[in-house]
Amino acid sequence: MKERLLVMNGQKILQHEQEGRWQNDKVEKAGLVKPGIYNLYLASQADKTKTHDGVILHADRDSVFQQVGKSVVKHDRVDFLKAPATGSHSSITYDQGKAVASAASHALSRGVSR
Numbered sequence: 869m870k871e872r873l874l875v876m877n878g879q880k881i882l883q884h885e886q887e888g889r890w891q892n893d894k895v896e897k898a899g900l901v902k903p904g905i906y907n908l909y910l911a912s913q914a915d916k917t918k919t920h921d922g923v924i925l926h927a928d929r930d931s932v933f934q935q936v937g938k939s940v941v942k943h944d945r946v947d948f949l950k951a952p953a954t955g956s957h958s959s960i961t962y963d964q965g966k967a968v969a970s971a972a973s974h975a976l977s978r979g980v981s982r
Contacts, residue, residue, distance in 0.1 A: 873906040873926050873933075880954075882926065899955030901925055908933050911942035916962040924958055927951045932967075934960065943967055 870885040871893075880898040883890040906925050911933055914920055920943075922936040932943040932951050943960060945951060947967040952958040958969045 870907075870909040872908055873901075875901050875903045875906070877903075880926075900957075901955050906933070906935065906940055908940060908942075911940040914941045914943045914960070914962075916965070920960045922957065924952045924954050924956050927954060934958065 872883050872885075872890070874881040874883060875898045878898050880896050880901055881892055882894040883892055885891075901923060908926065911931075914934075920934055920936050920941050922934050922941075925933045925935050925940065927933070927945065930945055932945055932948065934941050934943065944967075947962070947965065948969065949966070952960070952969040956971065958971065960967055960969045962968070
């Protein structure tokens, strides 16, 4: 089944395709997820040998979707003890097959150094 996430006007809409038309499944606040259309069905499976750093777009009972750069990565939900919060900027690594999520460190700057 094709699923996508549509984020606009502060809302996050989970949709699935049925007979060529997108149907709304769930609507909730977008939080820190940036506006855009995220095709969850095109997500690549997470490489357990790498660290994945980015915003958590969506989590359901099967998967956790994370935006890494311009692509979407899918992590298996069973690999997490507790899934990271949607909208959080997380760094996900794997230790002995289990996913470990931590708050990613990224500096916010206004472009002026003093």
